[in-house]
Amino acid sequence: xxxxxxxxxxxxxxxxxxxxxxxxxxxxxxxxxxxxxxxxxxxxxxxxxxxxxxxxxxxxxxxxxxxxxxxxxxxxxxxxxxxxxxxxxxxxxxxxxxxxxxxxxxxxxxxxxxxxxxxxxxxxxxxxxxxxxxxxxxxxxxxxxxxxxxxxxxxxxxxxxxxxxxxxxxxxxxxxxxxxxxxxxxxxxxxxxxxxxxxxxxxxxxxxxxxxxxxxxxxxxxxxxxxxxxxxxxxxxxxxxxxxxxxxxxxxxxxxxxxxxxxxxxxxxxxxxxxxxxxxxx
Amino acid sequence: xxxxxxxxxxxxxxxxxxxxxxxxxxxxxxxxxxxxxxxxxxxxxxxxxxxxxxxxxxxxxxxxxxxxxxxxxxxxxxxxxxxxxxxxxxxxxxxxxxxxxxxxxxxxxxxxxxxxxxxxxxxxxxxxxxxxxxxxxxxxxxxxxxxxxxxxxxxxxxxxxxxxxxxxxxxxxxxxxxxxxxxxxxxxxxxxxxxxxxxxxxxxxxxxxxxxxxxxxxxxxxxxxxxxxxxxxxxxxxxxxxxxxxxxxxxxxxxxxxxxxxxxxxxxxxxxxxxxxxxxxxxxxxxxxxxxxxxxxxxxxxxxxxxxxxxxxxxxxxxxxxxxxxxxxxxxxxxxxxxxxxxxxxxxxxxxxxxxxxxx
Numbered sequence: 114x115x116x117x118x119x120x121x122x123x124x125x126x127x128x129x130x131x132x133x134x135x136x137x138x139x140x141x142x143x144x145x146x147x148x149x150x151x152x153x154x155x156x157x158x159x160x161x162x163x164x165x166x167x168x169x170x171x172x173x174x175x176x177x178x179x180x181x182x183x184x185x186x187x188x189x190x191x192x193x194x195x196x197x198x199x200x201x202x203x204x205x206x207x208x209x210x211x212x213x214x215x216x217x218x219x220x221x222x223x224x225x226x227x228x229x230x231x232x233x234x235x236x237x238x239x240x241x242x243x244x245x246x247x248x249x250x251x252x253x254x255x256x257x258x259x260x261x262x263x264x265x266x267x268x269x270x271x272x273x274x275x276x277x278x279x280x281x282x283x284x285x286x287x288x289x290x291x292x293x294x295x296x297x298x299x300x301x302x303x304x305x306x307x308x309x310x311x312x313x314x315x316x317x318x319x320x321x322x323x324x325x326x327x328x329x330x331x332x333x334x335x336x337x338x339x340x341x342x343x344x345x346x347x348x349x350x351x352x353x354x355x356x357x358x359x360x361x362x363x364x365x366x367x368x369x370x371x372x373x374x375x376x377x378x379x380x381x382x383x384x385x386x387x388x389x390x391x392x393x394x395x
Numbered sequence: 396x397x398x399x400x401x402x403x404x405x406x407x408x409x410x411x412x413x414x415x416x417x418x419x420x421x422x423x424x425x426x427x428x429x430x431x432x433x434x435x436x437x438x439x440x441x442x443x444x445x446x447x448x449x450x451x452x453x454x455x456x457x458x459x460x461x462x463x464x465x466x467x468x469x470x471x472x473x474x475x476x477x478x479x480x481x482x483x484x485x486x487x488x489x490x491x492x493x494x495x496x497x498x499x500x501x502x503x504x505x506x507x508x509x510x511x512x513x514x515x516x517x518x519x520x521x522x523x524x525x526x527x528x529x530x531x532x533x534x535x536x537x538x539x540x541x542x543x544x545x546x547x548x549x550x551x552x553x554x555x556x557x558x559x560x561x562x563x564x565x566x567x568x569x570x571x572x573x574x575x576x577x578x579x580x581x582x583x584x585x586x587x588x589x590x591x592x593x594x595x596x597x598x599x600x601x602x603x604x605x606x607x608x609x610x611x612x613x614x615x616x617x618x619x620x621x622x623x624x625x626x627x628x629x630x631x632x633x634x635x636x637x638x639x640x641x642x643x644x645x646x647x648x649x650x651x652x653x654x655x656x657x658x659x660x661x662x663x664x665x666x667x668x669x670x671x672x673x674x675x676x677x678x679x680x681x682x683x684x685x686x687x688x689x690x691x692x693x694x695x696x697x698x699x700x701x702x703x704x705x706x707x708x709x710x711x712x713x714x715x716x717x718x719x720x721x722x723x724x725x726x727x728x729x730x731x732x733x734x735x736x737x738x739x740x741x742x743x744x745x746x747x748x749x750x751x752x753x754x755x
């Protein structure tokens with residue numbers, strides 16, 4: 114087992130009186146592909162949003178490598194309203210969270226469940242924008258082109274990335290004019306351009322047919338090896354999940370109900386009851 | 396079209412503009428009135444492009460332009476009014492002595508105004524730029540009104556509601572046009588740099604932009620401050636063009652002029668904005684005949700009286716928004732290829748028309 118890249122401990126996310134994620138703990142190790150599955154509304158995307166800093170959790174902490182991404186405990190008004198697991202409520206005494214852009218800077222990139230491309234910009238610009246974060250130029254040196262070397266290098270790197278990911282032939286197209294599958298590819302390309310170590314994919318195969326799903330499986334394997342990534346993903350397509358994942362976490366009503374290898378998960382009675390069983394009937 | 400032809404076309408266009416401005420400037424063609432309208436249009440172009448930087452490129456609906464313009468205008472007024480006139484202008488209460496002691500050349504006063512506006516915009520930008528769309532518009536509108544009211548109250552600094560006159564005027568058309576070329580040029584360079592791309596990313600999808608590592612508040616503040624800086628420069632030129640300023644000129648209705656220009660030109664198009672500022676400024680002047688009484692064959696047409704101009708103008712605008720909701724240019728920029736295609740389209744339509752006639 115490699116070192117832990119991501120470690121999520123006792124995360125509870127409560128919106129008003131609704132506990133979307135309840136006492137979730139998980140870890141993702143270096144070089145793994147880990148999947149998070151669960152029925153609709155189980156809190157998978159909420160968990161992703163906590164990890165990427167979109168939400169600050171109500172309780173618990175998230176660590177990326179040795180960096181504290183966010184930590185919180187029920188305080189203020191939440192102290193009385195807190196509905197999460199009681200035994201971990203007193204465990205944390207730090208409240209801190211950093212913004213999504215800083216988390217991306219640390220090396221965590223993500224894609225979105227409903228594609229969020231820069232729709233009116235070209236494919237090339239979509240990827241080039243992700244390079245801005247690592248650029249050392251300030252706005253004056255960028256305006257007066259004192260950084261032209263860096264800019265040129267960024268453009269070359271972008272072009273190379275587009276070539277590797279098979280998007281070079283559509284580089285001047287407007288992003289929203291691409292077919293759906295290519296848009297998903299582009300979103301992943303854009304995430305890769307931020308030079309991540311951990312890639313979070315939120316339902317990358319949503320809306321894809323079986324053939325496209327197979328292509329995606331190969332694609333994820335390829336980028337994982339080429340870019341030496343650790344991948345953590347939410348997915349509903351069971352064939353993809355079972356084929357690609359090293360480990361699987363199963364979430365139901367905000368709670369973790371099982372974890373293990375694909376083989377273990379397939380034979381877990383609680384998972385079958387909550388999720389897979391329903392699938393078989395349908 | 397090849398790159399060479401394009402470069403030649405651009406060269407000819409720039410040369411033509413220089414020749415035209417020189418001819419106007421030397422009073423060979425046109426008159427003082429035309430000159431003034433053209434100068435005003437050039438100044439409006441600076442302010443509109445800087446407004447477009449925030450509204451069109453960064454996607455923040457800000458309506459604070461008049462306030463930032465007032466800062467630039469008063470900076471030029473306060474610092475460039477000749478010392479010998481100060482006492483006669485500030486006759487209610489004398490100007491603060493420390494301020495009266497500072498006399499600056501025009502360019503320095505412009506830059507001071509720009510820097511003050513940029514600094515203030517950062518101060519209010521930090522809390523206000525968290526807001527989105529209409530909420531941001533109301534907050535910036537309020538800020539612009541606050542500036543105007545504060546300027547009305549600062550008797551020893553701005554001369555209050557009396558305003559300041561006898562500001563040394565602009566003597567040549569090269570000042571507003573040169574300033575417009577430099578300011579708009581710098582903004583275009585910024586828009587095409589990696590910061591400009593980051594602004595556009597925020598406009599397209601701020602959640603995705605943040606996930607791509609773009610610090611939202613830093614970039615929004617930067618766009619806001621740069622925009623305020625150039626708006627204040629425009630305001631300073633405006634003061635020098637009119638040779639007098641008073642806070643009443645900077646009512647929030649002033650901002651709507653620029654909003655109109657960027658909507659007409661296209662949110663997110665610099666060339667569209669420049670073209671639209673000349674059309675709107677020129678058009679508003681040209682429509683003045685609606686304000687004068689008109690007599691046709693001995694009958695005085697009752698509608699033609701002062702105020703009709705704005706009615707006609709508003710109707711034209713409504714038509715424009717209905718049929719050209721993206722403005723003249725949308726998010727595109729002017730290009731010779733686009734021009735060529737457009738000419739061809741028009742030519743095709745014309746020849747189509749004549750063929751139809753011939754057939755019938």
